[in-house]
Amino acid sequence: MSRFLKKFMVLSSVFLLAACQDSADAESEKPEEEVATEDDTEKKDETVDATTEATTEGAYIRNTELEWSAQPELGLVKGDYYSTKERFRQGHEGTFELVQSDNEIVHVQFDEQTRPNYYNRFYQDVPKRLSEYNFDMGDKKGAAWIESVVLVEDQMLEEQRVTGDFDVVSGASNSIEQSMLPLAEKIDEMRSQPTSESYYGIAEDLGNGLTAYLKVILDGDTITEVRYDEIFADDPKDIEDPKLKPFYRQSKYESVSYDEPYRIGFNVQMDALNEKVVETQDLLDLSELPAIDETGDYKSAGFTVRNDSCDNYLALAEKIQDELKADGHL
Structure with a gap:
């Protein structure tokens, strides 16, 4: 073996030993690995759960920049009732109602039913006010149908007029100019004459x-x-049941995609209620x-348990019945 090769092998061994020693020294100086405690694990789980909950709720909040309230005024409203409806704009049907008490406007509400041949089958012959329609319109146009409606209704109540110019979103x-205001003008003419109809809400x-x-x-x-x-x-944060959060600012009757847990459409149940009361006057x-x-037998009866909404309805119906008696209607 040549002297050069021997010298090279000796130097290589020295460098290798030095490297191993440095590695061992570094390993000995490395701090001990932290062991996760039970408390740390619980904190980690809580963080994951909170993140998941926030993500889940975030999925329900569409158009966070769009703001309107779908809530009716709490309490009792009653008075003389005026209403009218008319189809316009290729078949959409607008409905406008007004209630006044002692010549004061105490309630106005406008709604619109989409035309039966609407280009999107999901929204054929569907009410707009409390359905998914507003969210989809907001996604496409940056403004929801209901925003202008509620804004104009508020102005009508505050200014005690239903005709003239109003601020819109x-x-x-379009619906304000082509349906709501023309119908309001008709209602304004009707108000000059007494009405035989009464409203209790x-x-x-x-x-x-x-x-x-x-x-x-x-x-x-x-x-x-x-x-x-x-x-x-x-x-949606005010709705406790996670399955119902997607229906915020909508109603059980007007929502197209709401699933009634009692296995018969909520709208069908309430339409049947209307027909029965009109027939029996009870x-x-x-x-x-x-x-x-x-x-307990869905196969034969079409439902399985009593709908809680029946009792919710009866609680309000009893109060209105008391008002009807006090006002001499019953």
Whole structure:
């Protein structure tokens, strides 16, 4: 072996030993690895859960920059009733109602039903006010249909007029100009004459992010219409049931995608209620209506348990019945 090769091997061994020693020294100076304690694990789990909850709720909050309230005025409202409806704009149907008491406007409300041949099948013949329609319109146009409607209604009540110029939300004014205001002008003319119709409306907070609303219309002493609905909170954070959070600012009756847990559409149940009360003239008789008993047999009866909304309705109906008696209608 050459002297050069021997010298190279000796030097390599020296460098290798030095490197190993440095590595050992570095390892000995390395701090001991931290062992996760039970408390740390719980904190980590809490962080994950909080993040998941925030993400889940965030998915429900569409158009956070769009603001409107879907809530009716709490308490009892009653008075002389005026209403009119008309189809416009290729078949959309607008409805405007006004209630006045002692010549004071105490309630105005406008709604619109989409045309039956609407280009999107999901929204054919669907009410706009308390349905998903507002969110989809907001996604596409940056403004929801309901925003201008509520804004104009508030001005009408505050200024005690239903005609003239009103502030509107840019991008959500077509229905105001083409339907709401023309109908309001007709109502204003009707107000110059006495009406035989009366309005009784009541709304109460049910808790858990839900508001109950009942409207009863009479012509003279005859009940001609009964409409009951339950409206979800304006903010999904106020709705306790995670499955119901997506329906914020909507109602059980008008929402297109709401699944009624009692296995018969909420709108179908409430339409049946309206028909029965108009026929019997009894606000408290729910016999033979769907989802009023606990049959436990969906196959034969179409529902399984009594709908809690029946009892919510009865609580409000009893209060309105007391008002009707006090006012001499019953």
